Amino acid sequence: MAEIVIIYTSETGMTKQYAKWISQELGSGCLILEEVTAEEFLHADLIVFGSGVRGGRMRKLKSFHYKLKKSGWTGPVVYFATGGAPYDEQTVSEIIASSFHLSEGRSVPFFYFESGLNFEDMMGWSRAVMKLYRFIIEKRKGKSETDIGTIQALSESYDHSSPDYIRPLIKDVQKRTGA
Numbered sequence: 001m002a003e004i005v006i007i008y009t010s011e012t013g014m015t016k017q018y019a020k021w022i023s024q025e026l027g028s029g030c031l032i033l034e035e036v037t038a039e040e041f042l043h044a045d046l047i048v049f050g051s052g053v054r055g056g057r058m059r060k061l062k063s064f065h066y067k068l069k070k071s072g073w074t075g076p077v078v079y080f081a082t083g084g085a086p087y088d089e090q091t092v093s094e095i096i097a098s099s100f101h102l103s104e105g106r107s108v109p110f111f112y113f114e115s116g117l118n119f120e121d122m123m124g125w126s127r128a129v130m131k132l133y134r135f136i137i138e139k140r141k142g143k144s145e146t147d148i149g150t151i152q153a154l155s156e157s158y159d160h161s162s163p164d165y166i167r168p169l170i171k172d173v174q175k176r177t178g179a
């Protein structure tokens with residue numbers, strides 16, 4: 001049976017929740033990026049990597065790729081990102097474009113899962129960025145419906161995460177590993 005390892009990083013627990021759901025579904029190990037050592041993933045046939053979206057791009061992709069490079073592991077990776085914005089093809093394309101430097105015609109296995117915002121567990125500076133962002137939109141004249149929705153979303157914690165969203169990723173990983 002193929003060995004799958006899930007590696008994730010999570011500031012407020014949203015990505016952690018998705019990583020746990022994926023790990024339960026695939027029956028695979030679930031490791032934290034900041035703590036994982038090469039020995040823990042060198043034997044893997046496939047790695048699933050997940051992080052939250054920050055300013056339109058995946059957090060900590062660089063440090064994940066650095067760890068892989070340093071370890072010499074060159075197997076397939078399936079990516080997932082969690083974000084406060086609802087699923088939308090345009091948004092997902094923009095996250096991919098900002099996160100990965102892809103030459104023309106290349107693509108990466110990538111899945112986006114809507115999560116939410118957890119102000120309680122956010123680091124101080126993240127909370128400050130959110131507050132500033134909300135302030136800027138509130139000052140806008142002639143606010144669009146999106147602006148109004150964004151102000152509302154930035155007003156309090158919410159969690160739209162659902163284990164249903166991971167289905168396409170599970171199917172993709174199973175196809176790749178012949179499970």
Ligand SMILES: Cc1cc2nc3c(=O)[nH]c(=O)nc-3n(C[C@H](O)[C@H](O)[C@H](O)COP(=O)(O)O)c2cc1C
Nearest residue numbers: 010011012013014015052053055056083084085115
């Ligand atoms: C500073 C900051 C910037 C964010 N930028 C985005 C964004 O551009 N798009 C989005 O969908 N969500 C954005 N979010 C929401 C997070 O992506 C979302 O809460 C994510 O699930 C957090 O995952 P984590 O708690 O596992 O790190 C942002 C959150 C913070 C704190």
